[in-house]
Amino acid sequence: MPRRTDVQDLVQQFVDRLSSLIEQDTVTRAREAVLSAFGGRAPAGLQLRGAGKLASSVVGRKRRKGPIQLCPVPGCSNRAAPVFGMVCSKHKDLPKSEIKKYREQRRAQKQKEKTKKAA
Ligand SMILES: [Zn+2]
Incomplete structure (x- = not known):
């Protein structure tokens, strides 16, 4: 300090x-x-x-970084990196269509949690 x-x-x-x-x-x-x-x-x-x-x-100018994004693959809690197309290094070879599916699943899940909280 x-x-x-x-x-x-x-x-x-x-x-x-x-x-x-x-x-x-x-x-x-x-x-x-x-x-x-x-x-x-x-x-x-x-x-x-x-x-x-x-x-x-x-x-020195502080680098502005966005919030930490996590890999959208279910069960994976690694950090996603832009160089890998916003998945983690382990899942960077997965086809884009798969990733897209996972991403949509995750979004739907989040939406569900949100509405549950609101209710
Ligand atoms: Zn991953």
């Missing part, structure tokens, strides 16, 4: 680096972005959760 001072140092470094690299108006805009990341609060009153978000955006 990062200590508060570490994060503040990071913020300071970030601002310092920006100041030396970019023109003043850009710095102002960046500072506004930083402040808005803290919900309008000054960095002195920063919260660790917001600081973590800031730190990750400073250190």
Whole structure:
């Protein structure tokens, strides 16, 4: 868990680096972005959760990944990967028509659970 001072140092470094690299108006805009990341609060009153978000955006852009998809094959709980056509590595050789069938089954199952919950 990062200590508060570490994060503040990071913020300071970030601002310092920006100041030396970019023109003043850009710095102002960046500072506004930083402040808005803290919900309008000054960095002195920063919260660790917001600081973590800031730190990750400073250190490197966080890769946005979609939610984890699971392989649609029944009984298989491996993760599906886009490179395999959204099935797991074990089932990547299954014919597309099979996969499609499994997918539809899964969707129907989900729908059923939903309506059961609603009722
Ligand atoms: Zn699988």
